[in-house]
Amino acid sequence: MPKRPVMLACNTVSAVAFASVPVAAWLGGLTMAHLLVVAAVGGVAKVFFSLAYRAYLPVLVGSERLLEANTKLQGSESAAQLAGPGLAGLLAHSLRRGQRRARRRAQLRGRRALPALRTYARGRPPARPRRSGGCSRRSATGYGSSSPTRTCARSPSSARCPTSR
Structure with missing residues (x-):
């Protein structure tokens, strides 16, 4: 039985299957x-491929170099x-991380585009973000102050917030 056509057929069949x-x-x-x-x-x-290429090796290298060729072939296998398997695992891991x-x-990007698409579909321009109208608690003397004061976002010049208690 010819070895080379068997090897080619086995490679073709496995390539098509995979x-x-x-x-x-x-x-x-x-x-x-x-x-x-x-x-x-x-x-x-x-x-079938393994059997064919083991039998085909003596035809390729001759009987005087057969021992060395078998050693190299087994070493590469x-x-x-x-x-x-280790390299395949690294490749799969890197592809998964990229995905x-x-x-x-x-x-x-979808989260950023979704509000704009919703407002565009409704026919209205996108609303501007609103500033907080409430008060923020700040310290007049800096960090670690024992008596914090409240400043109001509506009127930053006032010392006390009109809504403070």
Whole structure:
């Protein structure tokens, strides 16, 4: 059986299977059964690919360099199995953080735009923010004063607020 066409077919089958997941999610048809079928197809394709490329290696390097090639191949496989999940986790974490930031920005912009859109839809100009008409408690002598006085926002020149007790 020819090894190279088997390897190419396995790669193509697994690529199509894994590419069907985001497409199905985008179309709204992603189910657990779909994910299980994709995982099974990807696993079977990996088994056939692994067998084919192990058998294809002696054809590529020759019998005099086979030991060195097998050592390098196994080393690269081990490194990929060790580093792959960790790097995938870091990538997923960074993408999630970026999505979270984008979602927060969109929510903030929406909150800022919503009052203007509401008033625009009603046909009225947006209302100006009102100043507080009440009194604020301030100290005449500064911080830590034992006898605070009240100043009024309506008439800042007055020493006592007309609404104070």
